[in-house]
Amino acid sequence: MxxxxxxxxxxxxxxxxxxxxxxxxxxxxxxxxxxxxxxxxxxxxxxxxxxMPDYRGGIQIKADDPRLKSDYVTYTSPKGGGTIKALLSTPVDTKKKLGGIVVVHENRGLNPHIEDVARRAALAGFISIAPDALTPLGGYPGNDDAGREMQSKRDRNEMLEDFIAAYDYLKNHKDCNGKVGVVGFCFGGWIANMMAVRLPNLSASVPFYGGQPAAEDVPKIKAPLLLHYGALDTRVNEGWPAYEAALKANNKEYMAYVYPNANHGFHNDTTPRYDKAAAELAWKRTIDFFTAKLA
Known part of the structure; x- marks a missing residue:
């Protein structure tokens, strides 16, 4: 066949x-x-x-890439899930402190694709941390179906606290210059939006096809935003007009891109929803944005 x-x-x-x-x-x-x-x-x-995702054929930066130091760490999330496991990645040849990026997974835990994205961020010249919000339930179980089922058992606001704690961990890390941004995908896009609401000192936020905060929360946002949407993602896009209106009404700094003919999940190169042109352009814009905001 x-x-x-x-x-x-x-x-x-x-x-x-x-x-x-x-x-x-x-x-x-x-x-x-x-x-x-x-x-x-x-x-x-x-x-x-x-x-279904192909994690063998879709990984760009291998776990043992010699250009990076990538190790699992744990940190405390006092208001969230207790002790959280995360992948911490740093370029090996750096001689200065780096901007930090919190990388937030989709609705299935820290799978191989998101670990790969975290390594890509580090390879671009940042220190990245990719937490696993499934840690309190035993961690990402090895397949996305089980991961989604596990994540549905956690309260999303408690998971938000876990990623806020990751921001604190990274901001105070000896290799970080104190400027920390966040990039998130799907569920992680909602987290990226909500971290902008919750953290007045967040340096940058990049939600990929993420759910939007309530209009009344928008005045709390201090971080500059870079937002990515797929034109075919009608479910998530329904909330964008009201969000954009609130951002404009409150004079917030933001840039938003809607990628033609792109589905929800277009950045995930392990599934057929992947749109190579849109994904590569969105990622370049993301790295350029972080380079400008986290220096």
């Missing part, structure tokens, strides 16, 4: 996967609905295999 091509898959299939990935439908319902699109030589099994 010829491999499935992204351009041969209807948008409804990606929307269906989005519903499944965000716990709006269970696995049985997902498989049943997916069967509608198993036509013309496609099977449900082949569609499932196509849609």
């Amino acid at each position: 010829n491999p499935i091509r992204k351009e041969d898959i209807k948008q409804e299939v990606f929307d269906l996967y989005d519903d499944y990935a965000h716990n709006r439908i269970d696995r049985r319902d997902f498989v049943q609905r997916l069967s509608t699109y198993a036509v013309g030589g496609l099977t449900v099994a082949s569609l499932m295999g196509f849609l």
Whole structure:
């Protein structure tokens, strides 16, 4: 059988996967609905295999990359989940203190893709920390389905406290210059928005397709924002007009980009929702933004 091509898959299939990935439908319902699109030589099994993340083939920066020092650390989250495990990554050839970046995972814990993104951030010249909000439940379990189920058992505001504690850990790290930003994806995008609300000294916030804070919280934002959205991500994008209106009304510093024909999760290069052009442009903009704000 010829491999499935992204351009041969209807948008409804990606929307269906989005519903499944965000716990709006269970696995049985997902498989049943997916069967509608198993036509013309496609099977449900082949569609499932196509849609699921490929962590072996999609890693850009390996864990043992000699240009980086990457180790797991633990820190205390007094108001959140207690002791949290995180991946801390630093370039090995630096001779000065660096800006810090908190990298916030999606709704499934610290999987290999987000660890890879954290290493990319470090390789760009920053000290990065990527916490695992599933630590109190045993940590990322090795697959995203189980990770989503585990994360749904935690209160998202408690998880927010875990990432705020990571900000404090990084800000006070001996290799950090005291300027710390945050980048987050999906659930992590909501965290990035809310850290901007909660932390008056946050130096920069970059939410990728993240849920927006309430309009009444926008006046609390002090950090400059760089926001990325996929044009096909209608669910998340519904909240953007009101958020932008509140940002403008309160004279907040922000830049926002909507990437044409891009789905929710377009930056994740381990799934077929990945849009190479949009992802690379968004990441370049992100690194340029952090370079300007965290120096």
